Amino acid sequence: NAGVTQTPKFQVLKTGQSMTLQCAQDMNHEYMSWYRQDPGMGLRLIHYSVGAGITDQGEVPNGYNVSRSTTEDFPLRLLSAAPSQTSVYFCASRNSPADPGNEQYFGPGTRLTVT
Amino acid sequence: GESVGLHLPTLSVQEGDNSIINCAYSNSASDYFIWYKQESGKGPQFIIDIRSNMDKRQGQRVTVLLNKTVKHLSLQIAATQPGDSAVYFCAEKRRSSTLTFGKGTMLLVSP
Numbered sequence: 001n002a003g004v005t006q007t008p009k010f011q012v013l014k015t016g017q018s019m020t021l022q023c024a025q026d027m028n029h030e031y032m033s034w035y036r037q038d039p040g041m042g043l044r045l046i047h048y049s050v051g052a053g054i055t056d057q058g059e060v061p062n063g064y065n066v067s068r069s070t071t072e073d074f075p076l077r078l079l080s081a082a083p084s085q086t087s088v089y090f091c092a093s094r095n096s097p098a099d100p101g102n103e104q105y106f107g108p109g110t111r112l113t114v115t
Numbered sequence: 116g117e118s119v120g121l122h123l124p125t126l127s128v129q130e131g132d133n134s135i136i137n138c139a140y141s142n143s144a145s146d147y148f149i150w151y152k153q154e155s156g157k158g159p160q161f162i163i164d165i166r167s168n169m170d171k172r173q174g175q176r177v178t179v180l181l182n183k184t185v186k187h188l189s190l191q192i193a194a195t196q197p198g199d200s201a202v203y204f205c206a207e208k209r210r211s212s213t214l215t216f217g218k219g220t221m222l223l224v225s226p
């Protein structure tokens with residue numbers, strides 16, 4: 001298994017541009033989520049999904065959209081990038097939404113800079 | 116307010132010492148806690164977890180202690196090694212499926 005994969009690893013955008021951060025997992029996990037990590041802020045939940053066709057907002061959803069058309073993929077879309085979205089983005093997955101005792105696996109991250 | 120926080124932003128230890136990383140939480144409804152390790156340039160990696168009906172849980176070289184009376188969580192690493200150098204996060208489960216992370220403590224192990 002490749003686990004959780006993210007692309008790209010690095011990205012530079014200009015203010016107002018749009019892009020999609022890709023996330024895929026090959027473990028047939030139901031639960032997937034996106035976090036952003038900023039210095040001194042820890043990881044903050046952006047959006048999450050408990051299964052295909054179901055998404056919900058996390059702590060900091062503004063400026064981001066998600067969709068979950070398949071179990072494997074959970075892309076994160078920035079519709080109009082802003083400098084405040086400069087961050088490192090992590091995608092994560094685990095098997096059961098209801099039982100957090102299932103280990104949550106993180107991807108390697110995407111470092112995004114918005115100028 | 117409700118938060119998960121860490122007492123020490125940086126902890127420096129000598130190789131072979133035992134390390135203790137602390138975490139305070141304020142949401143008494145949280146029923147599950149996890150410790151993660153994050154090495155530079157990588158995503159967080161699960162270390163150990165504990166449910167709120169437990170006081171202690173042990174893994175390989177790691178022990179998590181939960182004190183619900185004072186809402187305190189700690190991670191103990193025995194015989195700390197240079198490879199343990201990383202940022203350590205505690206996380207708590209507040210809603211049915213989401214986790215909330217603390218800000219992290221950097222552990223520096225010198226040989």
